[in-house]
Amino acid sequence: MKIFLTNDDGIHAEGIRTLAEVLQKAGHQLFIVAPDRERSATGHSITILEPIRAYEVKIYNNVSAYKVTGTPADCVKLGLEKLVDFKPDLLISGINNGSNLGYDVLYSGTVSAAMEGWIMGYNSIAISLASDKVYNFQTAADFVADFIEKQDFSSFNERLLLNINVPDLDRTEIKGVKVCRLGTSLYEDTFEERIDPSGRRYYWLTGGSGRKSLENTDIWAVENKYIAITPLKIQLDNEDLIETWPEINF
Template structure:
């Protein structure tokens, strides 16, 4: 099995190291990831400047690894179209430090990298550890191997990926696995204004998470109750059940 691994936390993040070490037990891993932190870049790609890819020593491992000057989506495209001559069997993105739940998947570089894999025709998985403090990636890395083997035996439909969020706890404290829908997640945005040395205003964007009521069956509810959440995502955003209604508007050029 040939496994492409990327992330949005950067190629020297602990999460991608733990993921690569775990997946290397079941296949050959190729790591192509941003050379620095690229969180919340969404599905951005680099078009107006060159991309640089440097082959690097990946921690203490003798893996094929490249640090790329672009975004997570750039990394996947560059990996399969230019850097790796072998045929890739599956794409993994992660392990992200922090959750990617609900509508946050629209901003997530982690999820967007997996989406890019699916766009290019590969089975793809985004994996996130749902916490920022005192993180332990071991259970998430081990679970990723289980999912990889399941997908190879049970291929995903085209244009589809799995978004996985895992509680930050020991394996014995995880209550189970739920197959979920995306929940509703919003932020009370807070822009902090500061003044630069030239007297000009600039702003830092922060935000307090406001989780709306998320019923059982959503990814947010699962994580809140110490279950692993697996959400199948289809990147075709068409609202199919609205097509006929809009047709009835009989919109014409005037």
């Protein structure tokens, strides 16, 4: 299979390196375009007010790879339009260092890169490791390789956009796989006010998670040692309100 690989943690991150090694050993042809540095929580932003630069890097054996000065979505747009030398069968974004559960998908550069791939016409997967200072990237990479080997994407009557979260556990500790809904993850945002060496005020966003662990959601699945797969779709309009909204005169 021909696979376009990207992420939001940067071209040198352990997650994408582990995934590339596993997929290459499985016989897949890879093309990698990833940010030149960490771009976590950049969402679906794109760069329009400054140039984007791409530099070829030789850090993967026999794999074409580029580091890009833009966002994850930039990497996908530029990579698919200008850099890749084949038509991919699949786009994979990850492995992200940290989960992307519930409303995280709205902020995640990892998920947004997969969304951009879907928008551009490709089956796309976002893969994240719900890491907690252990970093079992091998478990997540092995699952991805096994999943795409067994899954017939052509059997679906629509293009796929999948968000996958893998518990940070050894493969032997994983209970199974759940296809489930997004959960609810509301964060308790706190802005710490600080002063820089020049005496100027600035703010640092901190805060804790307020995730609700409801059964049959991705949050519940990962907390209970299951791999969570959530099929996503991009439909922001509210069809019910469109149909029932009273007439507006102006």
